Amino acid sequence: MTQQQQQWQQHDAWSPQVFEANLRAMESRYHSHHPFNRRLNAGELQPFQVRGWVANRFYYQCRIPVKDAAILSNCDDRATRRRWVVRMLDHDGHDGHEGANAGGIEIWTRLGIATGLQRETLESHALVLPGVRFAVDAYVNFARTAPWQEAVISSLTEMFAPRIHKDRLAGWPTHYPWIDTSGLDYFRSRIPLADRDVEHGLEVAMQWCTTRERQERALQILGFKLDILWAMLDAIERAYPDDLAKEQQP
Numbered sequence: 001m002t003q004q005q006q007q008w009q010q011h012d013a014w015s016p017q018v019f020e021a022n023l024r025a026m027e028s029r030y031h032s033h034h035p036f037n038r039r040l041n042a043g044e045l046q047p048f049q050v051r052g053w054v055a056n057r058f059y060y061q062c063r064i065p066v067k068d069a070a071i072l073s074n075c076d077d078r079a080t081r082r083r084w085v086v087r088m089l090d091h092d093g094h095d096g097h098e099g100a101n102a103g104g105i106e107i108w109t110r111l112g113i114a115t116g117l118q119r120e121t122l123e124s125h126a127l128v129l130p131g132v133r134f135a136v137d138a139y140v141n142f143a144r145t146a147p148w149q150e151a152v153i154s155s156l157t158e159m160f161a162p163r164i165h166k167d168r169l170a171g172w173p174t175h176y177p178w179i180d181t182s183g184l185d186y187f188r189s190r191i192p193l194a195d196r197d198v199e200h201g202l203e204v205a206m207q208w209c210t211t212r213e214r215q216e217r218a219l220q221i222l223g224f225k226l227d228i229l230w231a232m233l234d235a236i237e238r239a240y241p242d243d244l245a246k247e248q249q250p
Contacts, residue, residue: 012212013209013210013211013212013215014212014215016206019205019206019209019215019218020202020206022215022219023156023159023202023205023218023219023222024159026219026222026223026226027159027160029223029226029227029230030157030160030164030226030229031164031226031229031230031232031233032160032163032164032167034230034233034234034237035237036053036233036236036237037164037233040053041164041167041168041171041172041175042171042175043171043172043174043175043176046242047115047116047176047178048240048244048249048250049240049242050115050176050179051112051115051116051117051249051250052127052236052239052240052249052250053236053240054108054111054112054115054117054122055112055117055121055122055127055128055250056127056128056129056132056232056235056236057108057232058105058108058109058112058122058125058128059125059128059132059133059136060132060136060232061091061104061105061108062105062125063136063137063139063140064087064091064104065087065088065091065092065105066140067139067140067143067151068084068085068087068088068091068143069088070140070143070144070151071084071143071148071151071152072084072085072088072148073144074144074146074147074148074151075148076148077148080148080152080204083200084152084200087197089103090103090104090193091103091104091105092105093105093106104186104189104190107185107186107189108186109122109123110182110183110185110186111183111184111185111186112183113183114179114180114182114183114184115179115183117250121250127250129235129236129239130235131231131232131234131235131238132232132235132236135228135231135232135235136228136232138228139154139225139228142154142224146221149204149205149207149208150208150217150218150221152200152201152204152205153201153204153205153208153209153218153221153222154221154222154224154225155197155201155225156198156201156202156205156222156225157222157225157226157229158194158197158198158201159194159198161190161194162190162191162194162195165187165188165190165191165194166187166191168184168187169184169187169188172184205218
C-alpha cells in the first residue's frame with residue numbers, strides 16, 4: 001500500500017457499525033463509574049447526601065426541556081422537529097401532570113419528596129451548587145449555539161442510561177428503605193424512553209457524520225456531555241462529605 005493510500009484510509013469514514021461501536025465504547029466515562037454514584041448505588045450514602053444529589057440533579061431535569069427547545073429552534077427539518085418535540089413533553093408533562101402525563105420533572109419532584117425534601121425547596125433551586133449550575137448551563141448553551149445535529153449527538157449519553165436506572169431500581173429499595181418506592185418511578189419511566197431516544201439520536205448521527213472528521217467530532221461532543229455529567233457529581237461529592245455538619249445538611 002502506498003503512503004498516499006495509507007493516508008486516505010486513515011482519514012476515511014468508519015463504517016456505521018464501527019462508528020456506533022466507538023460511540024458506545026465511551027461508556028467507560030459515563031457518570032455511573034463516578035465514585036459518588038458507586039457509593040449511591042451501593043447504599044453507602046447518608047440521607048442528607050441522597051437529598052443533596054436529588055436536589056442538584058433536579059436542576060438538570062428542569063433544564064432538559066429548555067435544551068430540547070434550543071435544539072428545535074435551530075432545526076430546519078420538519079420531520080426531526082415532529083419527533084424531537086416529544087422529548088420536551090416527556091419532561092414538562094401533559095395536561096394535569098397526573099399519571100402517565102406527569103412528565104419527568106414532576107416525577108423527579110416526587111422522588112425528592114420521598115427523600116424528605118419539600119417541593120418548594122426543589123422548585124426554588126436553593127440547594128443547587130454553583131458547579132452544578134455552571135455545568136448544566138454550559139450544556140444548554142451548547143445546544144443553543146451548536147448545529148442542531150451536534151446538539152442531538154450530545155444526547156447520546158442516553159445509550160448508557162438504562163443500566164444506571166436498572167441498578168437504582170434493583171438496589172435502592174434495600175439500601176434506602178426510608179425512601180417510598182413510589183418515588184423511584186422516574187427511573188422506571190426513563191428506561192423505555194431512553195431506548196426510543198437513542199434510536200433517533202443514532203439515526204441523526206449516522207446521517208450527519210459521513211466523514212471521519214465529523215465522526216471524530218461526534219466523539220468529542222459525546223465526551224463533552226460525559227464531562228458535564230461527571231463534573232456535576234464532582235461538585236456534589238465535594239459539597240456533601242460524610243462528616244458534613246448537621247446544620248449544613250439538606
